[in-house]
Amino acid sequence: MTQPAEIRAKIRTGAFKRPTAGEASGFVQANLVIVREKHAFDFLLFCQRNPKPCPVLEVLEPGQPLTRTIASGADIRTDIPRYRVYREGILTETMDSISSLWEDDFVAFLLGCSFSFEEALLKNDIPIRHIEERKNVPMFKTSIPVVPAGIFSGRLVVTMRPIPEALVVRAVQITSRYAMVHGAPVHIGSPESIGIQDLSRPEYGDAVTIKKGEVPVFWACGVTPQAVLEEAKLDLAITHAPGYMLIGDVKNEALAIL
Amino acid sequence: MTQPAEIRAKIRTGAFKRPTAGEASGFVQANLVIVREKHAFDFLLFCQRNPKPCPVLEVLEPGQPLTRTIASGADIRTDIPRYRVYREGILTETMDSISSLWEDDFVAFLLGCSFSFEEALLKNDIPIRHIEERKNVPMFKTSIPVVPAGIFSGRLVVTMRPIPEALVVRAVQITSRYAMVHGAPVHIGSPESIGIQDLSRPEYGDAVTIKKGEVPVFWACGVTPQAVLEEAKLDLAITHAPGYMLIGDVKNEALAIL
Numbered sequence: 001m002t003q004p005a006e007i008r009a010k011i012r013t014g015a016f017k018r019p020t021a022g023e024a025s026g027f028v029q030a031n032l033v034i035v036r037e038k039h040a041f042d043f044l045l046f047c048q049r050n051p052k053p054c055p056v057l058e059v060l061e062p063g064q065p066l067t068r069t070i071a072s073g074a075d076i077r078t079d080i081p082r083y084r085v086y087r088e089g090i091l092t093e094t095m096d097s098i099s100s101l102w103e104d105d106f107v108a109f110l111l112g113c114s115f116s117f118e119e120a121l122l123k124n125d126i127p128i129r130h131i132e133e134r135k136n137v138p139m140f141k142t143s144i145p146v147v148p149a150g151i152f153s154g155r156l157v158v159t160m161r162p163i164p165e166a167l168v169v170r171a172v173q174i175t176s177r178y179a180m181v182h183g184a185p186v187h188i189g190s191p192e193s194i195g196i197q198d199l200s201r202p203e204y205g206d207a208v209t210i211k212k213g214e215v216p217v218f219w220a221c222g223v224t225p226q227a228v229l230e231e232a233k234l235d236l237a238i239t240h241a242p243g244y245m246l247i248g249d250v251k252n253e254a255l256a257i258l
Numbered sequence: 259m260t261q262p263a264e265i266r267a268k269i270r271t272g273a274f275k276r277p278t279a280g281e282a283s284g285f286v287q288a289n290l291v292i293v294r295e296k297h298a299f300d301f302l303l304f305c306q307r308n309p310k311p312c313p314v315l316e317v318l319e320p321g322q323p324l325t326r327t328i329a330s331g332a333d334i335r336t337d338i339p340r341y342r343v344y345r346e347g348i349l350t351e352t353m354d355s356i357s358s359l360w361e362d363d364f365v366a367f368l369l370g371c372s373f374s375f376e377e378a379l380l381k382n383d384i385p386i387r388h389i390e391e392r393k394n395v396p397m398f399k400t401s402i403p404v405v406p407a408g409i410f411s412g413r414l415v416v417t418m419r420p421i422p423e424a425l426v427v428r429a430v431q432i433t434s435r436y437a438m439v440h441g442a443p444v445h446i447g448s449p450e451s452i453g454i455q456d457l458s459r460p461e462y463g464d465a466v467t468i469k470k471g472e473v474p475v476f477w478a479c480g481v482t483p484q485a486v487l488e489e490a491k492l493d494l495a496i497t498h499a500p501g502y503m504l505i506g507d508v509k510n511e512a513l514a515i516l
Contacts (some may be wrong), residue, residue, distance in 0.1 A: 041299035045317055048302065051325075059303055061408065069307075150319065175516055257515050258434055 003027070004247045007245040017081050017096065019243035021115060028181070028252050029245035030057050030070055031111040031222040032080060033229065034098075034238040037062040040107040041148030046228065047109065048062045051146040053156060053224035055112035055180045057255075063164040063200040065196050070248040082241035086227075087146035098238055106238075112181035113245055114159060116252040123133075126167050129231065134244065137161070137204035139221050141194025145188070146224065154228040156254055158186060160199065162214040168181040171217060178256040188216040194218065204242070261285070262329065262505045266337040275339050275354065277501035279373060286439070286510050287503035288315050289336060289369040289480040292356075292496040295320040298365040300408030304486065305367065307405040310321065311414060311482035313370035313438045315506075315513075321362040327504040334366045339441055340499035342484075347491035357494055364496075370439035371415060371480055371503055374510040378432050384425050387466040394501065395419070396460035397479050401453025402444070404482065412486040415479040416444060418457065420472040429475060438513040445476040452476065462500070 004024045010016035047054035056213040067074040077099045103203040130137045137159045163171050175246040176184040187194050200207045229237045264281045268274035305312035314329040325332040334356045342350040388395045395417045398405050402414040434442040458465045487495045
């Protein structure tokens with residue numbers, strides 16, 4: 001059994017309940033979004049129009065719980081350690097399996113996650129502050145509108161990583177290769193330009209130290225679709241819990257565009 | 259008025275009725291596919307799963323005939339010089355406007371076209387034989403299955419361009435930058451390996467000369483979705499006629515991934 005399949009098997013049986021950051025090094029990890037079939041076209045269109053926050057790795061047919069592309073037969077009802085259930089846009093339950101909720105009109109979307117490009121940054125000796133400080137990445141709501149699609153609209157959520165001035169260009173180059181996992185930054189420098197007032201008070205995740213000579217660099221964040229789902233107030237939507245991802249069989253390197 | 263908008267205005271009034279190859283140099287041209295809303299999710303999913311033959315540039319909301327991204331307010335009912343109408347999978351009509359057919363449940367997809375990367379090849383002094391010989395590009399059905407989605411399935415259609423041996427690597431590099439318009443080749447060399455028996459007998463377009471020292475190089479082709487639509491036998495589907503494209507306001511260079 002491959003390493004990702006082994007971890008998924010442990011997650012399925014409840015033997016693995018932790019966040020997945022740092023697990024199965026080299027393999028892709030994915031965000032999950034489940035909506036009903038009646039909203040699936042709008043959501044796929046939303047992803048197509050907003051590929052930086054919503055890079056689509058795989059979409060399953062309505063009612064289909066088993067992946068084919070990102071992993072061989074991963075069961076998206078059980079193979080993620082923690083799920084969030086939203087009803088009418090409100091987070092109502094956190095679960096470690098969604099088998100009991102599964103319905104034939106559920107459509108599962110697997111979206112790229114920044115863990116993939118962080119690995120590439122680290123390989124290039126570009127420091128990642130929230131990893132150094134053992135925190136969750138700081139996330140901010142911006143003033144940048146996403147491109148609406150049907151019932152889905154809202155504003156872009158970004159992650160922030162402080163990068164030493166001399167390494168900013170290299171960080172852009174490296175992450176540009178990974179368009180399937182949020183890709184190049186959306187903004188470099190002044191937080192105010194994108195509607196962020198205070199870097200020490202992130203909306204999600206933890207604040208991190210910004211040292212002298214470091215520039216805040218902002219990437220589109222996979223929390224964007226969760227925020228958009230909340231605003232759309234669907235009768236039911238399910239996502240992974242932040243940090244608890246689906247571990248795939250595909251190598252991060254296989255997703256690089258060049 | 260920009261050059262693309264001027265040409266679109268002429269097309270709309272019937273003053274321009276020719277194929278669009280070579281017009282509005284530097285600007286993107288797009289394939290059109292229209293399906294009913296009930297098939298739109300399946301078709302968008304098909305495109306997501308087969309990005310090389312079906313690179314999505316823009317998808318319009320159901321019933322919406324005006325583009326927003328690829329061009330400012332191009333009317334996809336009138337701004338293409340020639341359309342094809344398929345009923346139950348059979349080509350039944352060729353029209354120069356589809357205004358009389360338009361219905362509120364039509365969803366328009368605009369897909370990338372190889373004209374964009376051909377311009378980049380020519381700028382790099384890589385010869386394009388069908389342009390030299392004033393022919394249509396040769397197109398072949400392959401044995402390569404597309405990834406099915408819902409009712410859509412079939413085999414990949416490719417274009418073939420003979421490239422001098424010494425320029426094959428450069429041709430791969432150049433077209434790799436244009437993932438939104440078919441991107442890198444799908445195959446280099448032996449036609450038999452992908453189920454093509456005779457390069458002198460293309461299924462669509464015209465045969466071209468292959469000179470000594472040239473290698474046949476194959477790219478995914480925008481005719482693939484037309485072939486797939488025919489097989490799916492939808493009650494109604496509309497496409498542009500091959501070579502008669504929508505001319506957008508976006509520069510080809512703006513679509514380069516790096």
